Amino acid sequence: MALAIHEEKVGEVTVLGLEGRLDTDTSADLELTVQDLMQAGVRQFVVDLAGVGYVSSAGLRVLLSLGKTVENSGGLRLAGLNPTVRQVFDVAGFTQLFAIFASRDAALAGKTRPAPTKERAPDATTMASTVARLLGIKGAAKPGGKSDAALASRVAGILGVGQGRA
Structure with missing residues (x-):
């Protein structure tokens, strides 16, 4: 199944609305889109995962790479994780690594970086x-x-x- 990527500019933030599966077969599509946007100077991202039913480790790697790349020069916020996708983030220990919001609108209104947490990701x-x-x-x-x-x-x-x- 393909991954549809809908791109929208909201002020200084680029919103990427994803639909489909973010897996080994489709993660390269997201990675190429992000690389093109970064080359164009985009540094503020909201990735709306409301239309994503499955995320594999390949998808997690792309999101982690994006987060690390914009950590000091911009920001990354994730939105709309359904319970299945949220569980993948929880199990992988990624919940503490990202600013995660319930919806696209909440992510756009939220802070660029998550508040520091005293919890540690699982070993x-x-x-x-x-x-x-x-x-x-x-x-x-x-x-x-x-x-x-x-x-x-x-x-x-x-x-x-x-x-x-x-």
């Missing part, structure tokens, strides 16, 4: 255990075990999280 082992449980993977080692640590390392590497974070 790689906790994420891997949660992912294994959600996916119904049986026979995994106890948390902290050898195979669990390998899975944790792989998940963290795929998502690009937990590297150098305190």
